[in-house]
Amino acid sequence: GAVVSQHPSWVICKSGTSVKIECRSLDFQATTMFWYRQFPKQSLMLMATSNEGSKATYEQGVEKDKFLINHASLTLSTLTVTSAHPEDSSFYICSASGALDTDTQYFGPGTRLTVL
Amino acid sequence: AQSVSQHNHHVILSEAASLELGCNYSYGGTVNLFWYVQYPGQHLQLLLKYFSGDPLVKGIKGFEAEFIKSKFSFNLRKPSVQWSDTAEYFCAVNQGYSSASKIIFGSGTRLSIRP
Secondary structure (H helix, E strand, O other): OOOEEEEOOEEEEOOOOOEEEEEEEOOOOEEEEEEEEEOOOOOEEEEEEEEOOOOOEEOOOOOOOOEEEEEEEOOEEEEEEOOOOHHHOEEEEEEEEEOOEEEEEEEOOOEEEEEO | OOEEEOOOOEEEEEOOOOEEEOOEEEOOOOEEEEEEEEOOOOOOEEEEEEOOOOOEEEOHHHOEEEEEHHHOEEEEEEOOOOHHHOEEEEEEEEEOOOOOOOOEEOOOEEEEEEO
């Protein structure tokens, strides 16, 4: 139980384009989803927290107009990187928590974004 | 602000050696504590967690951790490591009063096991 998937697993895009990453909870209802960014050989940095049906709460220093987060249902959250630039290249990871175990986050496999 | 410190950035051990990875956090209130593991090429997996009760927590794959409140520590231990334990280990904390509140991660410790 408590499986979280992400799609795509990797994506390459040109500078200036937008990329959408999906995060799905497969076997539970995720009332809260989190988006992280992980640089090579570094820890996870929380970008934003989203509750189903509400606007996301962004961490300090994260541009909400650049990283659009939508949590429209209890099983799906999306992160859209708008007008991507090479410095946005990173590993993006989502996690979800919900009724199954409200105090634990379950992590997706991550999405590798490369912006050329 | 909350922070989590993992002082060992890279630990190299031989198989069957004992393991202890340090983790200290800075927060005076009630906390939930976690250890996550990230095997090469795989996603984060929960090893164990502490919310309350017995401060010695047993997790999967023979790992355990001890919460010492007076030292603000939550060290991870395993009596005898295996080559398959090679991975990145992250200590994490969130505020205990709020379910599903944000987790603060430590910088991680890379564990390399020599066969």
